[in-house]
Amino acid sequence: MPATALATAVKSATAETGALASVEAAIDEVFAPVTEALSAVIFYSVSIGGATFPLIVGWLVLAGLVFTVYFGAIQLRGFPVALQVVRGRFSRDSDPGEVTHFQALTSAVSGTVGLGNIAGVAVAVTLGGPGATFWMICAGLLGMCTKFVECTLGVKYREVHEDGTVTGGPFKYLKVAFARLKVSWIGTVLTGVFAVAIFFFGVAGGNMFQANQTFAQMRNVTGGDDGVLGSDGAALVFGIVLAALVGLVILGGISSIGRVTSKLVPAMAIIYVGACLVVILGNAAAIPGALGEIVTGAFSPEGVAGGVLGSLIIGFQRAAFSNEAGVGSAAIAHSAVKTRRPVSEGFVALLEPFVDTVIICTMTALTIVIARPQSWVDARAEVAATGENSADGVVLTSDAFESVISWFPIVLAVAVALFAFSTLITWSYYSLKAWCHFFGRSRASEATFKVVYCLFTVVGTVLTFGQVLDLADAMLFVCALVNIIGLYLLAPVVKAEVREYLADRRSGALAREAQETVAG
Template structure:
């Protein structure tokens, strides 16, 4: 598994994890923010009014209401990115990563406004009579770039697994296992059956389910998060100071955290910010294209609310929960994953600042350290003459080796700092446990226990994650559904649904780190063609906005409109 993750990591580092991708994403949002004169601030009040149906006309075509389109798109974005993704960003880059997530959301509000408007304008009616829309349709119908539309549609299908299916059920199964001890495969099997039932009903059933799920899950999560933050009220101001104060300095080593660099916080914050709100990815326009509206800009204004709700509100709550509770710097007992594990040829102490600096430089990619290759002697589960073992970017403590849940005695073979998983060299069923930092959903789960709710707090995360992630998987099945419809027609969608549900089940017991790495790749494969497409139509977008406000003024004379 770690070899596969290494390959995927190299691919991710050259696209979604690269600096040029980050600058393309933020640059597009900044360009439209300036070009359209800060619509995310000037139009916010009108967005709320349109969601309530103020601008609707009788006879507007579409399959869903504005609110249903918004909740469907939100259910696709409010998921593991808000619970596990924030924890992963802070784990990788420190508190400053949350700052860059918020910046990404602020400019992403404009990006989503643009991509939804253009996609809604060029939507079509599919063979089965349903509405089909998304960036692939403006690429085909307006830009006349059918090859680019195909690339986007294929990337959407891949991303429906990498973003919507695989990481969602993986986080659910991990959280339920940590909280209730429920077997990963059992969780995957039950949820796969429920998923299949919902998505067979198409967008109308999906919209009905998500319009009920989203408000409920938001309220549950909000109550649990506020309980943690105010229970640790003395850490609120230090947490805010860390978020904004570390932006231009990086985060110093503290507790088990070995420090984060400015570049790493920036890159991971923007990357996880995109995973959270999907602004620029081109996914939400597929849901909004189904909304009943005669004027594309009106639906774009509805979409403008998504990054605000998803990232600026919910992700900020999660970040403050993690920081105020202090769990992000603490080592916790957990089972090690191979992809997060590396063994060095030498001993490094956290009590020695020079050693800490060496480990920090290794983690941020600024220096190499010699990796262990050879045999470790294990006696009753304990490593003799233990070298430094790094797990989850922290020095692991009290490491124990097990085989089929029994303490292991014998040799343990390693190659280049990784456990050799060849059966003839190491026994099958071999696992390592110990104390190290944690990330993703398990870390957020621990954080939610640091409140008046105590251990009951972990149930809030489990329930919230279950609702968040499951609704995300539902919405992404629709995105993939529309991409398949574009590529092959409505008749082939059933085969996609079958594969989607099977993949959902399998991912419930697959290595977490590999899934997160895969999701980063598929996000980039959708985002790049979509960003180039909307940039090419910037002038048309500006004309659409002018046309919309003219009609709005004619319908509501005397109402105060945004200036410019």
């Protein structure tokens, strides 16, 4: 997912000239005061031990910690159950819903795995040192429990329509949460706020940003300004082709998205993690020292960006921004799963931060720390001297790959393109549900949205809209402020679901359900 820390790189990536640049500047000028005002609130920060700590990160990490204690570390003791469920052990084709457990998982993962896992992590281990990796993993493990809670509720309170399609997630359970407090009108208002925020981020951050970065990476590996994509009209043509590909997938709704992501996500994970392993194993002698740096750096009182506190804060921030645990977006995709047991999808969902943060983000960090490209060493020296980092995160990761094989940056470009495309199609579904919240579920309404979404894909390849993207980041975390309150209110409901599900699993009732033949 895009992060505010990358704004400078985003704004300069594919800047256009002439009339388009004028349009871009005019729109950014309109959005600038709104962006500044909202970002000042959402990303309000305090200084702790010399490091800047955004309170929204504390809000997200605290939720993970509270839920981990309340549910008895369910993300650890329930991990084997999650693996059984995602393989379809307790599932039936006749269960209500649109996609399998595995397809729901890959759809949600595709919405979180993106440039932040590559560039954002590189920036984190530059500012916070290798020790940031340790805290990033810790925050990822806590986020697993938050995902468990929100996705269980997403299925618990979903609405299955007459045509078999599903609407779930915060759109449904936020109203229930506040109704328990006898203040239904607050639930209605906050659900509307959530819908506006998720729609805005989906169109800008989940769509235009990803399209923009896909084009930038492809132009870079094809020769830059002198290559086949270097001409002024190349961005428009590329955007039209990309929008056509997105349109072919999203026309079929979550079922089509699930089928594509169930193949795309494993493929892109294998490509990227495989590339990281080549770099890591190519520097095998450096592995013990790098692992030692990660552990000792996490607790060292000395170091860049505030020592241990800086390392902890930066690691937590990267994990929270990457896996989106607590934001509520993933619950929208998971709610479409075929199941009669809501908590079964909660177990599947806890695998999402594990894949996104504990595996993919950690692999990026290890690759950089072990390869130690000169650009990273120089960037660390800059941070130690000035407290700031001017290096591009993608460049740092690319240099780590290049340290082993010269053409590995091409592999990175392919990975970025796959990550971006998967994010594009998944966020179309999230944005569609927000659109339908206001304009209804008619065929005309949904078709209009899909056309609009694809048009913004084209716009994203041509224009950057730096202020719009910054505003989109802020809007995403507006969702977290609203969503986590609802999770706290409904946590006892989830606990009851867990108790019943695990008891039925021990008694064999789940296995018997899966073997039943549905008559007719």
